[in-house]
Structure formats: C-alpha cells, structure tokens
Amino acid sequence: MAKFSLSLSLSLLALMLGTAPCPASAAEHNIRFAHDGAPDAVYSQTFRKFGELASAHSGGKVAVKMYESAVLGGDREVTESAQRGDLQMGGCGTSNLGIFWPSAMAFDLPFIIDPAKKEALYRELNEGELGRYMNEQLAKVNLMALVYADCPNRHYMTNKRPIPDLPSLKGVKMRTTASPVDNMLAETLKMIPAPMGFAEIYTALQQGTIDGELLSLADYYTSRRGDVLHYTLPTSHSFTCMVGVISKSYWDSLPSDVQAALRKAASEACAFGQELVDRMDADGLKYSEQNRMTIHPFPAETRAAFLEAVKPVYDSFVPQIDPTFYSLLTATQK
Numbered sequence: 001m002a003k004f005s006l007s008l009s010l011s012l013l014a015l016m017l018g019t020a021p022c023p024a025s026a027a028e029h030n031i032r033f034a035h036d037g038a039p040d041a042v043y044s045q046t047f048r049k050f051g052e053l054a055s056a057h058s059g060g061k062v063a064v065k066m067y068e069s070a071v072l073g074g075d076r077e078v079t080e081s082a083q084r085g086d087l088q089m090g091g092c093g094t095s096n097l098g099i100f101w102p103s104a105m106a107f108d109l110p111f112i113i114d115p116a117k118k119e120a121l122y123r124e125l126n127e128g129e130l131g132r133y134m135n136e137q138l139a140k141v142n143l144m145a146l147v148y149a150d151c152p153n154r155h156y157m158t159n160k161r162p163i164p165d166l167p168s169l170k171g172v173k174m175r176t177t178a179s180p181v182d183n184m185l186a187e188t189l190k191m192i193p194a195p196m197g198f199a200e201i202y203t204a205l206q207q208g209t210i211d212g213e214l215l216s217l218a219d220y221y222t223s224r225r226g227d228v229l230h231y232t233l234p235t236s237h238s239f240t241c242m243v244g245v246i247s248k249s250y251w252d253s254l255p256s257d258v259q260a261a262l263r264k265a266a267s268e269a270c271a272f273g274q275e276l277v278d279r280m281d282a283d284g285l286k287y288s289e290q291n292r293m294t295i296h297p298f299p300a301e302t303r304a305a306f307l308e309a310v311k312p313v314y315d316s317f318v319p320q321i322d323p324t325f326y327s328l329l330t331a332t333q334k
Contacts, residue, residue, distance in 0.1 A: 027055070027063035029258055033244065034078040035091025036070035036198060040222050042280050043149035043242035044068055046273035047091060050147045050244065053265035058258055064089075074197045076178070082247045083142050089246045091149075095177040097243060100141050103322040104134075106329055108181035110310045113239035114333055115153045118274065121332045122148055126267045130328040137322070139248050146251075147244030147266040150273045152216035152281045154238035157229045159205050159212060164233065164296040166305045175201055175213040182214075185313050202228060214238050217284030218277060226291035234298045235306060 033051070037044035044066075051064030072078055076099055078090030083100075092100075094107035106112065113121060124130035125148050135144050156163055156174070163169055170190040176182040178195055186193035194210045204210045205228040212229070220229060244266070251259065288295060318326065 026060055028061045029058075029063070029254065031062060031064045031088040031246075032067065033064050033089035033091070034067035034072040034081070034087055035242065035244075036068075036074045036078075037091065037242070038069055038222065042218055042222065042273065042276055043091065043151055045276060046149035046269050047147065047242075047244055049272045050265050050269035053268050054262055057264050058261035061258055062261065070197075070199050074199070079143070079245055082245055085247055085249065087247070088250050089146070089244055091242050092245050093151075093177070094239070094241045094243060095179040095182060097245075098179055098181075100143060101134075101137050102320065103137065103325050105179060105181045105317060106321045106326050107239055107241070108177075108179045108185075109314060109317065110185055110237040111307060112329070112333070113153070115236055117333050118150065121329075122150065122270050122274065124328070124332050126270055128328075130325075130332065133325060133328060137325070138245070142248045143245045144248045144251050145243045146246045146262065148270045148273075149242040149244065150270065150277050151240045151242060152218045152277050152284075153236040154214040154216050154219075154240060155232050155234045155236060157212050157215050157220065157225075157233075158231045159228050160230070161211060162231050162294065162296070163212075165302055166309060169233075173209070173211045175204065175210045181313060181317055184316060185310060188312050189309060205229065216281065217288060218280035219284070220293075221280065221284035221287040226287060226293070230291075230293055232288070232293060232295045234295060235303075237306065237310075 031054070033047065035044070035047060037047070048066060051066060054062045054064050072081065072087070075090070075092045075096040078087060079092040079096070079100060081087040082090040094104060097104035098108070125134070131145070138144055156169065158172060161168070161172060163172070166189065172191045173194050174186050174191040176186050176193040176195050183193040183195060194204070196204060201210070201213055202223070202225070205213070215225065215229070254262070
C-alpha cells in the first residue's frame with residue numbers, strides 16, 4: 001500500500017506540475033525534465049548543460065526546467081510520466097531502460113563497453129545507425145532517447161570486507177538495479193543480489209542491509225560515500241549511461257527548427273559530459289585517498305578469471321536481445 005501511495009502521489013504531483021500556471025516565460029516550448037540525480041552528480045551537470053544549450057541554440061524558444069534529486073520519483077516513475085505526457089522528459093539509466101525496451105539490457109552485459117572506446121559509442125548513438133535503430137524501437141512505447149549523459153564505468157565496492165579477487169565476492173550482499181542482467185551477474189559471481197533504488201543505498205550501507213554496491217570513483221565522490229565504502233576492486237566492467245528520454249508524441253509536435261536545436265544541444269551536452277567524467281573520476285581518486293580507501297589491484301589474470309566467470313550471463317541474455325541492435329552496439333567496440 002505504501003508503494004502504491006508513493007507512486008500515486010508522484011503521478012499526482014507530476015500532473016499538478018503539468019497543469020499549474022507557470023511563471024511568465026518568453027519561451028514558446030517549456031520542457032519539464034525530471035531525474036533522480038543530486039545537483040553535483042555527473043549526469044545532473046550534463047543534463048543542466050543540455051538545458052542551457054537548448055535555450056541558446058533555439059534562440060530562447062525552448063526553456064528546460066529541471067526537477068532533480070528524485071523529487072518526482074526514480075528512473076521508472078519519471079520515464080512513465082514522460083510516456084503518459086505528464087512530463088516532457090525523464091532521466092532513465094540504461095540499467096532501467098530495459099523495463100521499457102527489453103533489448104536495452106545489452107548495455108548491462110559485463111565488460112560490454114570498453115571505457116577507452118566510449119567516444120565511438122556515443123558518436124553512433126548521437127549520429128549513427130545505432131541511435132536511429134534504438135529510437136525506432138523506443139518509439140513503439142512513446143519514447144525517444146535524446147540526451148546521453150555519460151557516467152564512469154563502475155567497480156565493485158564494499159564497506160567492511162576486502163574484495164581482492166573473484167573468490168572474495170562470494171556471499172557479499174551486493175546492491176543491484178532492476179536489471180535482470182545485473183541480478184544474474186551477482187548470482188553468477190556467487191554474491192547475494194539486493195535490488196534497490198539509488199536513493200536507498202546510503203542508509204542500507206549504514207545499517208548493514210547490504211555490504212556493497214557497483215559504483216564509480218566519481219559517484220563515490222559526488223555521493224560522499226567515504227564513510228560507508230572502504231574497499232574497491234576496479235573492474236570497470238559495468239557500463240551505465242543516463243538517458244534523457246523525451247515523450248515521442250511531444251517530440252513529434254515540435255517544429256523542425258526546434259527539433260534541430262534540441263539535437264544539437266544534446267550532442268554538445270554529451271561531449272561535455274564525457275570530458276566531465278574524466279575530471280570527476282580523477283577527483284574521486286583523490287577523495288578515495290583522503291578517505292584511505294583500499295583499491296585492490298586488478299591484474300590481467302584477475303580480469304581473465306572474471307571474463308570466464310561471466311560467460312553464463314552472455315549465454316543466457318544475448319539470445320533475448322534484438323540481434324540487429326546487439327550487432328550495432330558491439331560494432332562500436334571493435
């Protein structure tokens with residue numbers, strides 16, 4: 001009942017935001033954009049940059065109003081609101097995009113994206129066949145991926161237990177997302193998956209409900225996890241990206257010049273985000289040193305052990321993924 005009440009409350013709030021009188025604005029197109037990121041999160045800064053550029057490139061025709069820190073709900077709630085038209089845009093992580101389009105689970109496959117080859121990935125998402133094909137599929141559920149906000153690849157982190165290698169993960173209660181890939185991976189590596197929203201993690205770590213989470217050094221820094229996470233195995237195996245999805249029906253209602261301005265703003269914001277990720281990861285490393293975090297080495301033999309161990313995850317999920325999408329995605333990493 002509590003969960004239902006929260007969902008209902010969020011829907012009503014979104015509806016009120018959509019129908020309540022807005023302050024006078026010179027903009028012809030007012031976009032309400034909600035996501036769960038704290039103001040200093042890497043992707044929050046990328047989304048705000050998109051809003052600034054959207055106004056600039058449209059000559060002031062577009063104004064983007066941000067609702068951050070999950071005030072309108074998490075990924076699923078705000079994306080559903082965009083589907084319904086209560087919001088124009090919502091932020092949805094690739095780990096949760098599979099709720100709306102199952103083939104998006106391909107992004108969650110371990111080691112699927114090499115951090116050194118992200119530039120090619122985002123070029124194809126913004127300008128190439130990969131992005132076009134993906135949006136053809138998302139259009140079937142009244143969504144369109146517009147803004148790609150890069151996030152650093154994630155590692156395993158724990159609070160009390162050193163994790164120097166693959167065997168040490170056995171029995172760790174690891175926070176997972178709603179992604180079935182994420183949960184099977186945890187089970188395959190003999191961990192205990194604990195699905196929960198991002199906003200719940202800090203308290204769960206404090207209370208011992210979970211032992212760890214997948215997190216980048218940048219997010220370790222911006223979410224101030226120094227007092228609750230103390231060990232890292234830097235696998236970089238987990239790719240994630242926050243996608244600013246827009247209601248397809250709303251997008252189709254926009255004039256072509258406004259659409260062009262939004263596409264340009266989105267592409268430039270994506271490039272801004274990639275540069276920001278590198279800087280924030282460096283800040284995260286400094287923060288980890290200040291908090292005396294133990295960062296275990298991840299030599300080639302340990303990586304090889306992980307690659308072998310995760311094969312059952314690929315065997316289970318690749319047959320469920322749209323083969324055209326999977327082929328286009330993996331081609332960016334060659």
